[in-house]
Amino acid sequence: MLRWIILLIIYVILDLYAFQAFKTVSKNNWFHLSYWLISILVVGNFIFNYYGFNRRDGFSHAHAYAFGFFIAILIPKMILFIGMFTEDVFRVPQAIYRYFTEGDVAKGNYFASRRQFISKMALGIAAIPLASIIYGIYKGKYNFKVLKYTLTFEDLPSAFDGYKITQLSDIHSGSFDDIEKVKYAVGLVNEQQSDVIVFTGDMVNNKAEEMLPYLDVFNKLEAKDGKFSILGNHDYGDYAAWDSETAKHQNLEDLKTIQKQIGFDLLLNESRFLEKNGERIALVGVENWGTGGFKQAGDLKKASQNIQANDFKVLMSHDPTHWEKKVIQDEYHYHLTLSGHTHGMQFGIEIPGWFKWSPAKWRYKYWAGIYKEMGQYINVNRGFGYLAFPGRVGIWPEITVIELKKGISNT
Structure with missing residues (x-):
């Protein structure tokens, strides 16, 4: 149980960071809702199939696809996390500096806005493994x-x-x-x-x-x-x-x-x-x-x-x-x-x-x-x-x- 809690916490952190890229390039609420809906469905299906799973009980097609789709979204989100986190390496020191130098002038808005260029670049890179994995699941295994x-x-x-x-x-x-x-x-x-x-x-x-x-x-x-x-x-x-x-x-x-x-x-x-x-x-x-x-x-x-x-x-x-x-x-x-x-x-x-x-x-x-x-x-x-x-x-x-x-x- 503890292992699942730790994994879920790690995944939530990845997910929140990945969402920042989507949030930066689009303000459409339906787009945001779709992101979270897909994420919850894929993760929920993975947990449903693997919580308490014992390999000796058999590995079904449902297990395979639950794992496949989980990997399909996990790897792109890891790429997005790296992109967003790298940007924060610079944003956080800047925010700290503004806190001590600008004080009340900034009115609490110490963090610089995320740059669309970084988000778009991260999304573009993340799309490559996503498309490759989806292709691999539907076509590549019989190629x-x-x-x-x-x-x-x-x-x-x-x-x-x-x-x-x-x-x-x-x-x-x-x-x-x-x-x-x-x-x-x-x-x-x-x-x-x-x-x-x-x-x-x-x-x-x-x-x-x-x-x-x-x-x-x-x-x-x-x-x-x-x-x-x-x-x-x-x-x-x-x-x-x-x-x-x-x-x-x-x-x-x-x-x-x-x-x-x-x-x-x-x-x-x-x-x-x-x-x-x-x-x-x-x-x-x-x-x-x-x-x-x-x-x-x-x-x-x-x-x-x-x-x-x-x-x-x-x-x-x-x-x-x-x-x-x-x-x-x-x-x-x-x-x-x-x-x-x-x-x-x-x-x-x-x-x-x-x-x-x-x-x-x-x-x-x-x-x-x-x-x-x-x-x-x-x-x-x-x-x-x-x-x-x-x-x-x-x-x-x-x-x-x-x-x-x-x-x-x-x-």
Whole structure:
């Protein structure tokens, strides 16, 4: 309760400051009333959905949109607060000076009027994240992008020169609210005509049943050399409230069955060989392994027990911290690791080939795209779906296509 009171006090302070910008540029009472009405409705809806909320009870679409709209107005108000507060840094000393120098002459009007220029500039800047977040909620979360990479390896078997891998990750089917958009994305995957499709974990938010409405959508994925998958941290049901351990276990078994129905070969600390013209590459799949309190069920040694040191290896591991902490130091050389998990925080700024930023970089060293360390590559997929915040801003849902080439290794 105390936490909510403190948060509410902070929000009221932000709101009062933000209102000053609106009040400065417009004297229309209906405009002022609309401001407070929207603010109260959004905050009230957020409190209604989250007061007493327990993540294990489930995260509904109502929770997602309450959070999304709250963020949509909170960030612009923080910008307005900074603008108005910065102006007060100058107004307050001036008022104090006038109090002691002008006395009764000022008749209590010690504060200089707020300048419309400052308010308009603050409102203009605040409008950018507001519009971006609203776009992200209604359009951005389904703004699927096909990102293509070509990676060159000296020891790639010749038969696999030009071999194409499509990677999907973090479907989070329980978050979807538009099946037609999902169908479009699956069609986009098939258009790539890749040799193999791999899915690197988090098919659901919590429960296997979330995937049931999408069985006939995802089973249309096609790849001539098969479809392979692993588990992510959300797939184990660790974040849901279960009546018993038996129910939780059954949920995981149900998810395994669903993956089979879709056509995925689920690798549980296992490996498979992809063969072509008498040559082969190893596809290795580990269960989730992550730091920061995430499940560590992944067993790299067990997963690789049937492959040779000189095999060309593609590793599927959901959390990129596994690559950072374990994989690149392993005695086996894993040529390419495919991960997801971070979602790129679903928020950031990217100018392809020039600039890439997201708050995710404060949590993960490798958070989106291709990285190379010690002669080994990792691709961190930005995710197919979304979680918690019902949108994406600047970090779009991703379908990755990686073409393997034989030749001198990329620098």
